[in-house]
Amino acid sequence: MNLKKINEDLKEALIENGITEATELQLETFSPIKSGADLVIQGGKKTGKTTAMVVNVIHKLKEPFQESPRALILVNDKPMLLEVLELFELYNKKNKLRVFGTHDKTDLDEDKNLISLGIDVLVGTPNKLNQMFSSAGFNVNTLQVIHFDDIDVLLKNRHESVIMRLMESIQKGQRVFFCNKITERVEILADNIMKDPVFLEMDE
Template sequence: MQLKKINPNLQKALVENGLEDAFELIADTFSTVKSGSDCVIASPGATGKTTLLVINAIQKLQKPEGESTRAVIIVESKEKVLEMVELFRKYGQYTGLRVIGAHDKGDIDYDKNQISLGIDVLVGTPTKINAMFASAGFNLTTVRFFAIDDADVLFKNRQDAVILRLAESIVKTQFVFTCSEITERVEIIADKIMTEPLFFETDDSYEDDDSDDEEE
């Protein structure tokens, strides 16, 4: 995968997993996301959006550091949580980043204990992440990368209030939304929590990415 100034450990894992060439979506947005800009990225299903978030989170964090969570990625369901954690396992294998997934069917006490031991990336459903941080009083001020996959779907399912509440607890971070389309609700939430967000919209001309999510 030919991406400018990519972390060598990330590059090595991408090549070993068959991603020598960048998906067009990732190639078009990698530098902008890497720069730290707040972004909303819209593209059809199976074009690399989930992979994009994983790659950029790994690029931003680089290696384990401290005990507090530095990246939070919110996804729609248990299946999405498991999918993304597996992508982190593959593409972050040479970075040592500590990643856990939390979903509505998991044990909240176990998940909270894992966070207290020290992690770098938390992937989870909105209600589970909100419950974990609300009940345990975990610190969100260390979060440097806050992303939402399938933002249009989550906001349509009325999860925007939870996400706004979480975002308000973060002092300074980079926000990235991915979605199939930039709906009015996506724009409203982006304007509320992002700083001068950049909007990217693509079309159906991108090739499919079988490892990516299958949005509605």
């Protein structure tokens, strides 16, 4: 894949799955995401937003390490969760990061027990993640990056207050919004939970 200095194990997995050329969005956002800046990234359908998100998480974390998650990904619902987990299944085979998904219908106690065994990436819906992080004993200090897949959809579905509460409990970590369109609500939320956000708009 034509991304500069991409993790070799990740590169091999991408090639094995037929991905040899990055989309424009993936090319233009790879370095900004690597820089650690807080970002708002706009891209239409088929620009590769979700793949860009997964690829950058794998590239950043590289390999299993410690018990608590280092990356958090917020998704709108179970179907989106399954899509993200499927991409990790494809591209994470050589890096072997421990990825766990949770949504509104999963059992909280069972989720916490499984997470306690050690994970690197936690993917979930806002309500379940807020419920999980509000309970005692969950370490958020290890989080290095928080990605929001289709933040405009999350806001449209009235998750704003839950996201605000969740982010109040997470002081550290790069924040990255992926969206179909940078709306006024997206801009307001970015100003509220990000530090000097950078806005990147990609054509379809």
